[in-house]
Amino acid sequence: MRLAWILGVFCFGVCADEPGAARQQELENMLKHDCGSCHGLPPKGGLGPSLMPDALAGKNDALLFDAIRNGRAGTAMPSWRPFLNDAEIRWMVGRLRQR
Ligand code: HEC
Structure with a gap:
């Protein structure tokens, strides 16, 4: 039991x-x-800017993470925090860079 807990x-x-x-x-x-x-x-x-790797090349992960997590106030970009946890947002940023 204890081992399972430790592994968990x-x-x-x-x-x-x-x-x-x-x-x-x-x-x-x-x-x-x-x-x-x-x-x-x-x-x-489209309504939002390009998210292709070349467009994101000069932008760091923290900036992109913040845009997705918190949205951009005053623009159409919504916060995705209700739907995505931090690990999921990090995964998405990595995915966008690979396209
Ligand atoms: C309702 C329209 C809309 C939807 C849906 C939307 N975005 Fe955006 N997004 C925008 C707009 C508009 C901006 C530009 C905000 C600004 O001017 O700073 C933006 C900006 C961004 C940025 C920052 C880009 C940069 O160059 O700084 C990222 C990253 C991003 N969106 C990712 C996403 C992801 C991932 C999703 C889906 C989970 C998403 N967006 C869904 C409208 C949208």
Whole structure:
């Protein structure tokens, strides 16, 4: 019992960092449909700016993370904090850089 508990805690620390495969698929769909509605599909820009790797190259992860997590006040970019945890947002930023 105790071993399982220790493994559980270990897994929480390590596994919590990257969304699981099923969740990654959901996030992928979200990027297409939710983000794509403003940023385009592929996200070359629309109501929101381009999120293609070349457009993001000069922008650091913290800036992009903040835009997704908190939105941009005074613009159409909403906060995604109610729907995405920090690890999921980090995953999305990494995903956008790989397109
Ligand atoms: C309702 C329209 C809308 C939706 C939906 C939307 N965005 Fe945005 N997004 C914007 C706008 C407009 C901006 C530009 C804000 C500004 O002028 O600073 C923006 C900015 C951003 C930025 C900052 C880009 C930069 O160059 O600084 C990122 C990253 C981003 N959005 C990611 C996302 C992701 C990921 C999603 C989906 C989870 C999403 N957006 C959904 C409208 C939207």
